[in-house]
Amino acid sequence: MAGLIVTNNAWSNLSVAINTSVTTIAVTAGQGARYPVLGVGDYFWATLTDATNAIEIVKVTARAVDSFTVVRAQDNTTAKSFAIGDKFEIRPVAAMFADVRAEIASSVAPKLNTTDAVTTYFPLAGGTVTGPATFNAATKVPNLTTGDNSISAANTAFVTTALANSRDSILAQATTAYIGTYSGTSSTTATIALGPLSIVTGTGKAFAPGQSLRVYYSDTAYMEGLVSAYNINTGDLSLTVTNKVGIGTYSSWYISTYVPTGSSKGLISFMGSNA
Incomplete structure (x- = not known):
């Protein structure tokens, strides 16, 4: 699946100076191999740093050996000019974590039709139901924290809340593990x-x-x-x-x-x- 690609310890030096409008960045020969291979729709975030520690964050959308295609002035930074030898590296930036959160939320998000409603409940211990059937018992649903027994139907709000809690837990664990390496x-x-x-x-x-x-x-x-x-x-x-x-x-x-x-x-x- 296309999307954010990351790797550890990817850094290099510019081999050609760039102004504020250049969208192709070239690095020292051989250093491009330190960066991810990008497929169609893939990208990663990178940071440019000059000798005064001024930075610019860019979105890298393609790599050809030691040359990168970028979108300039990302993540609330402005485009700057950079000289030969200035740093180009993958760092943990705010945009990266926002993308991680969005991808996790997308993969775990409830796939429910919020207009659906549970209108019937019945325990069935074997056998089959054939032909038209009418169920007159009251609907039984758990509250938003726990079900009242193991065979209660779960309403949309209950399932949505449970999935959201699971998603947040996964995100917290993933973020903690990522930050721990840095x-x-x-x-x-x-x-x-x-x-x-x-x-x-x-x-x-x-x-x-x-x-x-x-x-x-x-x-x-x-x-x-x-x-x-x-x-x-x-x-x-x-x-x-x-x-x-x-x-x-x-x-x-x-x-x-x-x-x-x-x-x-x-x-x-x-x-x-x-x-």
Whole structure:
């Protein structure tokens, strides 16, 4: 079925500069293979980032080796010019989660005619009914929370509510699992400072070289930088810290992806206090 396609750790650099109206993006040779193969009607969301951390979100509708066809200025961003070497990558953005929610809702939505009504109820323990039949017993339906016995008929409102609750539960589980790959914690003792940082976090994360991460202790004590390396099997994580807030040495960190300076698009971040 055509629709949203996602993958982990897809990033690249522009091989050709673009202005605000270009709809074809070319990346460094060989880097296009990191992205999904798109069929008819398939797409994915991608983020362009320049040297000042200004961003633009685009909708990618086709890929030919290292060249992408895009729709510019998506998800409440504006079209910008980008230079050779600027980043092009798949990030978790608001539009992606909205699409996931819509696809889940569509697949689980009730397929009921809301004008239908249950007008008869009868227990049948074997045998057959032939010819015209008239049932005079009162209709028995459960209320909106539980049925009154195992053979009660369910009215449209009851079934609609049950399916909606199931849909919301599936969505919550799917979202939690997705966000979990882009965030983590660490008990490594580290001092807030610029430059190289090595800590240990959970295994199986989607951290990738060049990705922006925030290593957070509190609102007044955290570091931000780019991933240098991550071992998916051991959880060893290396970053180059380019921005810091506060001072001190701590051993209880929250780690998350973030969009640098001036935008909340694609933000998955723990906020809290260890005090």
